[in-house]
Amino acid sequence: MPDDLHIAAHGHVRVLEIRRPPYNYFDLNLIRAIADGLDAADADPECRAVVLAAEGKAFCAGADFAAGQEATPEARKTRTAALYHEAERLFSSRKPIVAAIQGAAIGGGLGLALAADFRIACPEARFSANFTRLGFHPGFGLTVTLPDLIGDNRAALMFLTSRRITGEEALAIGLVNQLVSQAEIRSAALALAAEIAECAPLALISTRATLRAGLAGRVARATEHELQEQSWLRETEDFREGVKSSAERRPGNFLGR
Template sequence: MRNFVTVEIQDGVAVIQFTRSEAANALSVQMLHEINEVLEEIHYNRFIRAVIVTGAGEKAFCAGADLKERKGMNEEETRKTIALIGKTVNHFEALAQPVIAAINGVAFGGGLELALACDIRMASSTAKLGLTETALGIIPGAGGTQRLPRLIGIGKAKELIYTARRISAEEAYRYGIVEHIVEPQELLDQAKILAHEIGKNAPLSLIQAKTAINQGMQTDISTGLQIETLAYSRLLQTEDRLEGLKAFQEKRSPVYHGK
């Protein structure tokens, strides 16, 4: 039984919701294990075409590490928990399906790092975001120092990390951290609309496109183009590619089965 994470699957879209709202969805050890369990199930479910991750209510998406729990840990336990947070954030990025972060409230520290590991970020107009670790005597340790500069550029990322600044959804949009801003009451519905728009396309194509983009962005353009070619070639013998061509010729919507 899961206490802090729920998952609802409907029409090919999985909605993961953090339900530890009384603690601003801070990442306790138990919650981290529950998240990884859910992600493992989703990764191998080919009926799921897109994923949304959000928090319950309107106050918090995820406030990062559970610092109250951390106070009671010795050094070894602390190191293991930090590693578990990093593993969990990486798990979102490694998920086969495209992932939309529906940022319903505060996303600080590890919470923003989690959102940065998703493919697309949609924020409530009332959300607050920030990599706040330097104000606590640490640095972002779950990918923030690497993913944020790749997303918005080195100079802007350094300024946000060095200042530990907490910014509004509008500022996050201007920085390029989030792709969409919507009103709080519309956030989940708009995320589902986007997820369904993505999910109607060939699932194997989505997987290979995500792989090509994520891996290619870590290399030079020549290597990236080779990665793209390899990803493309994996689709040539699929039933979905043939269905896409047939549907185009017959002027109808394709029916994809992920084969």
């Protein structure tokens, strides 16, 4: 495992902690490492539940757009396809996952949070599917997972406004399961995972497989479409302006080209 993913056992609970503070941007290597960590948890009979956590200000602020910007369009598409292939593996894991969200979960970081079964957050947490503000199309399977979780209309509102919502708002619409103080995030996530881990392990795997039946396939089909849309949008002037305006913390001056 790379140094930016720390793995530790707490009884029957495995903790995967992203260590790329402060914003924990992901790339292909990090998503592959998380998928490998979940595979290892699946293969370990002593592990019955997983906590996905992060060190730093944000849970995950999304993809590292700075990586590979000098590459050709085809190279960028190939790299993103490889990343989405690894992301699809997250939805094929067999053990329940609790995400501990201590800060922002933005863009693909929101997608990562929604790969988990449950989310523990705090009032300081922020959630945004900010793709359209970047001149981009949603990815990471969010066109499946976000409507599944909060309903089509609420998901559309998040996608088409790119607005950020608070921890309290996320709890009210069912985006998170529990809200605690920021200092209690890790302990609350561990407590929920430990409660799950008290149950019979074979029954846990069987029941979760029934509840998530077909999800990995739906995400795979969604990411294929998401990739196609992202690939042409990535080459537009609006996308370049979206990334620039976001970095400069100002509204984008979009021209529709």
